[in-house]
Amino acid sequence: MTYANPDRNETINRLINPKSIAVIGASENFGKVSGRPLKHLIEKGYAGRVMPVNPKYEKIAGLTCYPSVDALPEIADLAIIALPAAQVCDCVRDLGGKGIRAAVIFSSGFGEMGEAGKALEKKLAETAEAARVILLGPNCLGFVNAFENVYATFSQYADGETGAGPIAFVTQSGAFGTAIAALIRQRGLGLGYFLNTGNQADLDFAELMMALVEDPRIKVAAGYLEGLSDGASLIRLARKCRDLGKPLILTKVGRMESGARAAASHTGALAVSDAVFDAVVRQYGVMRARNEEQMLDMMEVFCQPRRASGNGLGIATQSGGAGVMMADRAEEVGLAVPELGVKTQARLGEVMPAFGAAGNPVDVTGQFVARPELLTESVVALLDDPEIDVAIVWLQLMTAHVDALLEIFREIQERTQKPFLVCWVAAPEAAIKGLRAMEISVYPAGERAVEAAAALSRYGMLKPPGDDRVVSVINIAPEGSTGSGMQPSVEASNWLREAGVPMARVELAENEDSAVSLWRANGGPVALKIESPDIPHKTEVDGVILNVNDEDAVRSGFRMLVERTRHHMPEARLAGVLVQEMSGGHVELVVGVQRDPVFGMIVMVGFGGILVEVLKDVTFRRAPFNPNEAKAMLDELRMSAILDGVRGKPAVDREAIAALLSRLSHWASSMEPRLSELDLNPVLVGEDGPSVVDCVMIFEDRLTSMPDAGVDEPA
Template sequence: MTPLPDSSTTPQGQVLPMETLSALLDPRTVAVIGASGDASRIGGRPIDYMTQLGYQGRILPVNPKHKVVQGLEAYQSIGALPETPDVAIIAVPASAAAQAVEELGARGTKAAIMFSAGFAEMGDDGAAAQEAILASAHRHGMRLLGPNCLGLFNARTGFYGTFTTSLERGSPVPGPIGIASQSGAYGMHLFGLARDHGLGLSCVVTTGNEADLNIGHMIGWMAQDPGTEVIAAYAEGIRDAESFLAALELARRNRKPVVMMKVGRSAVGSAAARSHTASIAGDDAVTDAVLAEYGVVRARTTEEMLDIARLATRRVYPAGNSLGVLTISGGAGVLISDAAEAIGLPMPEMPQAAQDELRAALPFCAPQNPVDCTAQALNDFSLIGRFAKSLVEDGGYGSILAFFTHAGGAASVAPKLREQMRGVREAHPDRLFVLSVLADPPLVEQFEADGFTVFEDPSRAVAAIHAMGRFGDAFAAPPREAPPAGGAVALPASTPSEAEAKRILAEAGIEAAPERACADAEAAVAAAEAIGFPVVMKILSPDILHKSEIGGVLLNVADAAAVREGFSLLMERAAKAAPQARIEGALVAKQLSGGVECILGVHRDPVFGPVAMFGLGGIFVEILKDVSFRRCPFGEAEAERMILSIKGAPLLQGARGRPPADIPALARMLSRLSLFAHQAGPRLSGIDLNPVFAMPAGQGAFAADAVIDIAENDA
């Protein structure tokens, strides 16, 4: 196996080096604190599993009441141990756990797995006790997994530091898939399903309360582990974004696909009421965007997660993926096409010349894609090889899905079918080949040995194939560009007015439409005449963020008389709708026309920090939520990719005869906004630029409205 890069540094931060966690995941000696002679008890199961399943290291049971535990010499205390264990399993009540950690640390033990519950999951008192234990461990340089965790196992070495009952139904099949899970029960549920479906595992780690080691650390270890090729992760929340993202980046660099189930919805709380961006990001769209940025495929179901992990073990990840389908059933071809279209997996037609050649070989075939070779192929098996070869060589598809249903599992068909398909696959090892057949397990094993992954359900196969292409695109992507340099940002003490917000953003290079703040009607008239009619007039107040909701925006103000009347009307509406608001006058701005309305914003995510949003204005953002997200900061090239990723991007590119918008100027504004948000720090709660007018190419992009929301405290 090719060695992995000898580096754990990523652009996001540090991944723990493998040796830091080797005592935890690959120990030579293990002490069991609270060891039990009863193999069905929590303190007895790890000893039973390790002795039964071939652990070659030394097991040191600690039990003050017994000299022998499950046939092994036991020791009355940690101090009585004959040697310092690499790792200790702590299976004592919470009341005794602190002393155990302190004594183990004093002995020089490098890591501990804490089964003990009754800590942060129980409230403030438990959280305080957990912090005290963590401080004790760190004082001695010891790392903790848990507390309140189900432990881990390393299938290659036979180390079973877990009390899961799932091992009673059978041991894991050693293999290349690693599982990291915050939930102990669900992590072992995934193990049980993987074992039942014959999926080979390298290790399973459950992290529990994550007082110290977290799911990011475990993914990082697997990203460096030569025996782990595919990583499956289950998370309910991310405690440490830096270690998590660093691990994902290292996995991407090392071509280790990560498939993840991230459950739960993030709540943005009161910020959603103040920020348009926050309300759109109020579900887990930010999590989706962050995972996609690192090439992580987010599984919707357990079944899909295991399907993707299984296919990923083929280690064929076609960048720019496209699907070619060979079928003996027209109906199945339609079903597969529908499934591919629904998830965005391209199925381009075969070249016309190739279609003509296939029709010449079989006049009543359907050679477009899906390529239906009909049941006639069962009379002439050479057609299968010929059609499959044409899909690969003429069609150029990155992935091939062949549907043979129960015919592929028939004893009279399978040997000849295997011969034809195997020849094509062996000639093209860079392509992904998947079969959909109904066959008995021994025959499925033969197909799998030939290099095909077998799915009964072709729709599930399509979802897994699509995931392989997403992995391939991530692995082929260049490193994330460095954002432009920027200095410190000085935020005001509280949320500024629109005019002040625009002034602050202008210092960061974010342009607004020409405008003036006016304290009275005559100043507004002078401003309008200087700017040029028509103008827009808006109430100017740091306490009224959403002006349109109170009628605080007037469009098409065409002359001086309309300006005076508009100023009076704005003051009336503000006094009626927000009598306590501070009113600074009115903002008079040039009314822009001919551009495409967009929205740019920033929302401070509680996990990932400032996240930028881009979308088109109006119905696209309000109803369709056709938006994209990226963590801040990022450069102009990434900003342009973000802009062009939305479904409405053709409207910016000149669809239906419209002039193309100034996308480079829009990307420049978005990148500068991301840098401003990153530099501003935690007091910046959010930013809304809505609308931003993307003018025709070469004419720039301008913010027509701006809100900078300042948090009331630094939390």
């Protein structure tokens, strides 16, 4: 729920950075939930006015305590509500009457408590809308704005030192979010904002983060998600972060969903929500972390100021074994470990000991302890190589040489421009603090350093988002539409052909004579396929006969298909038999569209044909998208090399496949209120390009489209 308020953004900014705060239900017991925010605001030095509200007290900690909201001497920018759930709606109504437009609600007892709680939360949302009050919560820890010492929270995170820093962190989980915040503090990365969304009766993750990333002091945005209902708002946030050059890092739980709902199309069966989420956030440049540790590793690498422009990794190590391990992991996560250029190898040869290695990884051995210039010159040479975009320096222990090593890394930093990370196994605390003070990321394990370097590389290689406006809008109810349900194959094929999708010619024969006439008109061999609104997958009733090319075969084939279908599915309604031109191609793809409840129209491409649900070599994108994004989809497929020709088969035209996917995405986007599922399977691809030979199109009437994510505007 978000009410229509022209100054909503301004109100959110005042919530985050209030000049005055009213604490409703304040307690003089600073150990209680209702007392802790007062304690934090006073002890942390909040400069604004704090106004406790509780009829039980005249003063709390020297502050005047007011008996009611109406008795407040001024209109606060923010109200903190720490009352029993049953009193919250009346409180919000009073806030609106006073002119207070923003509230943080600690109170539990709402949607998390079952049907009665959900009803109360619905009433709260309606009350807030009527009172024109925006809400953070209920059932939330509140937030911290460390820049302005705003501690509108009872979280134990606020008990410790909370020095402001370049990270904004918004979490849907209170306890787990607090743990992540504590880990950020432990690393000394600096958390400028910490917000817990609670039940999200009003403000949600994306809207809050949209406000935080505007702050020029924030370099990195990070979030912990347990669920998502508004994909459009997350896409707007991702676009904004990219425009601002601020990485958005997300950890979302629920990665493995046990099964998919029953669906008529392969796309529907394969489009498990997490796979779609993962594909869409990558499409819009979001960095996804598997867990809290990887999230922090990404935060750390993005807090350092240097960016990678490619995926070439250079490794300098004290241990040959560690170098091999990191090189292996680098290949797994999409980094290249390129051979160094002749000039670089010559430079390394001048400083390397005879028993070292001047390749990549560079093994500097332990000799650099006696000869510091060995490490310095090796890493500088590595970073100067044009094939290297980011480097990792691996070492271990070195407790007695911390100061000397910090000086080495300082010199490397001064003499280079490209990013380099340090993997220091069992590093002394002084070493870690010293490196982070120089804005050099440091990791305790080789694979973690490699994964951080991969994140830096992926972000640096993101292409500017293309113009993804819908370029062709098809009539929302095409002529010949039968309403909801599976659409006739001939009409569906014609609609797609008009949209630029290469469909094999197909016509419907209602009897044998008609089938023969259509075969003659085709002038060559045809495929015969049963047509029924009750049979989405014709092969399951043995309803396809290929390469039919004489009159007797056409007639007998027609009869055979009808008999087989009546045997396998006697209740199926039969429309006739499709007569389709034969298409060739040595590569078999499946392409589909699914209307996702969160992100809208999702396009899928993959390998497999009838085995698609076994192979599951598929990838997804949110529609619409341009041909470059479509080519990236093809690159992601595990069997992508097949497109380039294997075992004597020629390569196929990736550009033509990408054009098909892009055109389909625009058509699907324009059909969002109507199209539910689409399966193009198989799509045969040969030297002459792709041809779609089977189509399952399902409409589901829907008069209003999904929330707009700005796709009709240039990105």
